[in-house]
Amino acid sequence: MTATLDDLVDTLKAAAETSRLRILALLSRGDLTVSDLTEILNQSQPRVSRHLKLLLDAGLIGRYQEGSWAYFRIADDDTARDFVHGIVGRLNAGDPQIERDLERLAAVKHRRQARAAEYFSDNAASWDEIRSLHASDRAVEAALLKLVGKRPFQSMLDLGTGTGRLLEIFAPLYRRGVGIDMSREMLAVARANLDKAGVGNAQVRQGDIYAPPVERDSFDLVTIHQVLHYLDDPALAVREAARLLRPGGRLIVVDFAPHALEFLRDEHAHIRLGVSDKQIADWFSEAGLDLEESQEFEPRGGSEARLTVKLWLGRDRRRLIAEPTRAGERETA
Template sequence: MHLHLLYEAQLVERYQKGGSIYFKLYYGRLDKDIVMAVVSALLEHNRVIAHDLARLKDIKKQYRKQEKKYFLQNVVQWDTLRLFSIADLGVENALREIVGDKPFETMLDIGRDTASVLKLFSGLYTYAVEVVLDSDILHLSVGNTTFDLVILHWVLYFLESPEVVLHEIAGVLRPHGRLLIVDFVRHEVESSHSYLSHMPFGFSDLQIEQWLKNVGLILEKIICFPPLQNENNERLMVKIWLARDPRLLVDDIKDKKVEFA
């Protein structure tokens, strides 16, 4: 009942992972700080809630360790799934077409295998940073560097809080900078591993668009590749989502006429 009221008030959002329904604070709420202040105050005086949250933190930590161990042990199978769904060459050609041939200054690539993507655009950027999956993506150590192009290449699925990572990326995008996300379209998969069955496989357009909107980015374009069937007759589909920082660079507006009222 309480969760239903919070959901109707848009203080929490509901999402599904596997066969379970979860709730979390709505990331786009302007008054989220107020809600967090109230929650923090409750924690100081409620030992039951504090104990539950501590236990939840331990469970999440165990899940992350198990997920990382599983995927590191099954890199070959993951690559097979990816390559079976759509050849890397097809994705690379689409990325080239979107980015174009106009040189730019800075690029940030976040993925499991970043070398191929950096090589793909090596003739266009002046400076590039690569962040592999094992790094702390929630805290990008890029200093004051901002980027014209950021690519999330087959990595969003592995992140516990994708929207938090997108918020971090939005903070390092230059005005009018571009973000390219490559991943599977949302699809539920059955798994014998309990730490995997709670995870959704892929993402919906609505989910991606909402996350981008929450962090101040605009979804400009979606490229969908034809679905293929795997050995279990599951139709897997890959998409590329192109987002942009709506702010304009000074160079883009300095020659425009400005009228004052």
């Protein structure tokens, strides 16, 4: 994409200032609050806010609300992201000011990870109890990676992202990843995990799975992993997810097959005791998706009293105009 002369000059002016370049360099490594940036830049809150407003007005960064906190990120627009990463990529990481900024950024991320570890510790027993009832996470993740394939794609959305694990394992494939979750505590865990894994091309935001705060027709891959059994209207969640897909995009749902473990409803807030193949097929069809594949993962030990994990892949029925492939090049998607 191109810009008019005046627009490009305005964009260059917005970025052409030391503090604002430092902000862009920091946000290229993850989402941050005004408080985070104030601490890292060692500047007053009004001054930092002024710089952020200029970058926002220029369309180089975005802002989203999470409870009482406002987070800032590099803009979702591909042109803006290319512009920012092009500039930031030319900065000398050995510059004394950049080095100090990155040291302070590391301290901010370390505190996030400490808070996440505390939350994990407080809830580990509950999660371990459920995890022991079904196939290993590693087996399911391996199947997901095989199903999606090795061909890079533009964008991924993980609805109900939880710990951010799917964003982490698919990070080498997508250019831009977004995770949505209602829980601020889980978002803190996801940010800490992504920071620890060195994933810089993904961000997480607070939002409702029934009305995700992202643009429609924007994602090549949408995932809903172990979320539907918590919802009172999973069909609506599937329809909303389908609306976010680009033509030909894929939706992957992972959840439990129907079961009779009532304690999960009583003690772990599960609304539905699993999801059947027919339900998924109906929901996909209503949402304009073709059900292309399903897989089943038996529980550990094969006990009937445990949980079977199911994986379903749906594809948007709209077709993209295929670009001609180079001689000898094979489609891998």
